[in-house]
Amino acid sequence: MPRSTLLCAGITRKTRLMIKNSAKPTVTGTRSGYTIRFTCPNCAKENTIVYNMPKAFYKESRDAVCGKCRRHFTVLTPG
Numbered sequence: 001m002p003r004s005t006l007l008c009a010g011i012t013r014k015t016r017l018m019i020k021n022s023a024k025p026t027v028t029g030t031r032s033g034y035t036i037r038f039t040c041p042n043c044a045k046e047n048t049i050v051y052n053m054p055k056a057f058y059k060e061s062r063d064a065v066c067g068k069c070r071r072h073f074t075v076l077t078p079g
Helices: 013-021
Strands: 026-027 029-032 035-039 046-050 060-067 072-076
Touching: 026 035, 035 060, 035 072, 046 060
Parallel strands: 026 072
Antiparallel strands: 029 035, 035 046, 060 072
16 A cells, blocks of 8 residues: 555545654643643633543643644643
C-alpha cells in the first residue's frame, strides 16, 4: 500500500501520521480537589478534568483535549 493513500475527507495517511507524532503545546493547569482546570489558549474556554484516583491526580503532566475547539494539549500541574 502506498504511503500517501487517500483516507476520508481528503486526508492522506502520510499527513495523519505526521499529526499523530507532532509535539503538543503545553498549558499550565491548577489543581482543586480532584479536579484539574486549564484554559485553552486558542478559544479561551475553561476546561476541567475530574479524577477519582489520587495517584492519577498527582501526576506532573497529562494529555487533554479542549472541549470546544478539540485541540490537544499537555497540561502541566506543578507541585
